[in-house]
Amino acid sequence: MKLYYSPFACSLADHIALQEAGASFEREAVDLKTKRTASGGDFFAVTAKGYVPALVLDSGETVTENIAVLDWIASQYPALGLAAPLGRTRVLEALSYISTEIHRSFKPMWHPGRDAEKSKARVTLARQFEIVADGLETDYLFGDRLSVADCYLYVMLLWAARFQVPVPASLEALRNRMDARSAVRIAMADEGLV
Missing domain, CATH: 1.20.1050.10 (Glutathione S-transferase Yfyf (Class Pi); Chain A, domain 2)
Incomplete structure (x- = not known):
């Protein structure tokens, strides 16, 4: 799975939760002004919303919105629920x-x-x-x-x-x-x- 985040944005909560869970995940920063990822990708190709967090699951599905991402993390790692x-x-x-x-x-x-x-x-x-x-x-x-x-x-x-x-x-x-x-x-x- 891969977390798209922007430093000091609310996506830091998801980043911390995934670390707390001991989850194996990739992470990539997003420039919220240019909507470009650290690797040069178009962030709108990840989510049409254009803001973080965005969590791309191993299935290829993308979860957005902090409440939904954190709820998904808690459902996968019950110790955080x-x-x-x-x-x-x-x-x-x-x-x-x-x-x-x-x-x-x-x-x-x-x-x-x-x-x-x-x-x-x-x-x-x-x-x-x-x-x-x-x-x-x-x-x-x-x-x-x-x-x-x-x-x-x-x-x-x-x-x-x-x-x-x-x-x-x-x-x-x-x-x-x-x-x-x-x-x-x-x-x-x-x-x-x-």
């Missing part, structure tokens, strides 16, 4: 909130100017991170074991640090725990982020 009766539902619930609320709220941060929008986004994001922190009772979102949702949340916490968005101490501690994981260090090094 949640085995409770509503386990998959709870993981999808967390992934959906991270994607549709937190991730989306960062949009103004990636564009020059827009200071008023950025200030408003910081307030919104701080509130959203508080909601997540209120549900955090242990080391990770679903207990003492990492899930694919933690991988995605970690990327959002990295973005929060980059854009000076305040996060609760419990989420800062989660980020520090993630920083110490070998899978995170490998993925970050692969993407040239350390």
Whole structure:
């Protein structure tokens, strides 16, 4: 299988999850401005959407959208999911909130100017991170074991640090725990982020 990613994009969550799973996979960076892959290929030939992540499976099928890719990883590597009766539902619930609320709220941060929008986004994001922190009772979102949702949340916490968005101490501690994981260090090094 092959993961198409862009350094520091949300696809870092998939990269970390695949590393955590011990999966055998190739990876190729994508320039999101030119839509060219590191090998010179046209990224639109991989996915008409033109954004990461894109995971090409050994069958040749392509999975896109972070929630879907992370759900697929958890289904193939159950240690990254949640085995409770509503386990998959709870993981999808967390992934959906991270994607549709937190991730989306960062949009103004990636564009020059827009200071008023950025200030408003910081307030919104701080509130959203508080909601997540209120549900955090242990080391990770679903207990003492990492899930694919933690991988995605970690990327959002990295973005929060980059854009000076305040996060609760419990989420800062989660980020520090993630920083110490070998899978995170490998993925970050692969993407040239350390």
